[in-house]
Amino acid sequence: MKRRRWADPPSRYLEEQTQVRVRFQEVDGLRIVWHGHYLTYFEEGRLAFGRRFGLEYRDVLEQGYVIPLVHAECDYYAPARHGDVLTVVARLHPEAAARLTFSFEVRAEDQRLLAAGITVQAFTDPDGALVLTRPAFYEAFLERWADQVVEP
């Protein structure tokens, strides 16, 4: 069994929140959200983060980079149901390595934690070759938002 162990990312982070209403067809035969859809909710969180801080796919693409996922994980604590309005908290954890590590929380309206997870994205060039040092544009990005970084 091939398995990479991913260390916890640094605790400090940049954060954005967004809301997602559970769609009818996202609920399975057990009348709870099918587990795979949480990666969609994470994606929604990551995209909201990108819109707020200027780190959308096209922003990255314009700089000559692609940021494919190399890892995703999710722990499930309680189910969500049709019609629930969920809050997705997306946090980018700046780190020295050439990658983007986000952590996520999915919370119910009463703030109960339903799921939490992590995604890791690598930087590659447009041909898919891995980039081993942080791109200059990303260093500039981190500098621009340094005063927004939360130190828990």
Added chain:
Amino acid sequence: MKRRRWADPPSRYLEEQTQVRVRFQEVDGLRIVWHGHYLTYFEEGRLAFGRRFGLEYRDVLEQGYVIPLVHAECDYYAPARHGDVLTVVARLHPEAAARLTFSFEVRAEDQRLLAAGITVQAFTDPDGALVLTRPAFYEAFLERWADQVVEP
């Protein structure tokens, strides 16, 4: 950041394989399979496993149990594309704890490893209360298939 660290499951396993053809709409704007769909492929593997060994959702339900996912993770090694016929290897790793841990591999036609991951399912009663010891039916299940277990 809330994160549970899941130990590697025992190395021995029961295995089933199935094939999945990548659907047109599973490919994203980068013309590769969107990462979230691998949880669908894992599900296909788990269901094929259930059909072969008699551990489908309804088999479990008839015994008075539900087996919700409490964890999923995936490492991505190389992209799949529209029309690819993927092999999904699903392995159940029998363990002393009251849970089902599967590991998965998704392989290309030339056997290259595209993705690998793990899912963990808990046993609950129909009302969602966690069951802390292995149900008798699952003990019987493991006994029935003991001679099929692979010791790597």
Added chain:
Amino acid sequence: MKRRRWADPPSRYLEEQTQVRVRFQEVDGLRIVWHGHYLTYFEEGRLAFGRRFGLEYRDVLEQGYVIPLVHAECDYYAPARHGDVLTVVARLHPEAAARLTFSFEVRAEDQRLLAAGITVQAFTDPDGALVLTRPAFYEAFLERWADQVVEP
């Protein structure tokens, strides 16, 4: 080839609008929204309608009815792309027959029409038997909102 021809519904309607942001994975390899996702957008429109006017699945279910789709159709005029914020216009067209006919428009931010369609839902009892006359609760529903009906 079996095909039912559905007459145009009456032109008068009750209307609700909602907005949908195109998700990353809803875009296909041609970088446009895959055509099947418009049924999701229609569903979002229908649900928003249900929330506004009190005609959600559970409202109907509490009355002892299920409203399965018996027909859906969509004409596509122009593509939507990742990140687009679409307006979904959902209109219920009250009619004498025992069914719910909705028409939909999906519009871009500049109001261009991207897609338009219709769904038809039957009333059945919980066992799936077709109900041939309008249920009393639905007659009351139409009466309650009669002054909101738009006559074009």
Added chain:
Amino acid sequence: MKRRRWADPPSRYLEEQTQVRVRFQEVDGLRIVWHGHYLTYFEEGRLAFGRRFGLEYRDVLEQGYVIPLVHAECDYYAPARHGDVLTVVARLHPEAAARLTFSFEVRAEDQRLLAAGITVQAFTDPDGALVLTRPAFYEAFLERWADQVVEP
């Protein structure tokens, strides 16, 4: 309400069949396949047709054409459930106009008709401009398979 009325396509056809197993997450809270997924099953049928007769997206693309959907419709007769193995019948109906009209049937294992529908695709150039006459490659395609056309 904008609505195009699509005439019945010619009755003769080229046919291919394929099988689809209903996925766990394709079933909704009513434990039946969510109606929108039938467009996925139609797509699976269309792709199987393309593989058999040499009319895949890339075949068309290599000839300099794109074939976006301009219409889809589906009538629902009976529900499918998790684990069902469905047969999708896809029929291309050759016609004089510059478009591809497919009809579909989705059948249960006992051959009961669950759903039937139509999709219409236009020919466009790579920039999306509509092509008004049948491309030469498509005329050649129809000639090549003329003896396989079924006249009901």
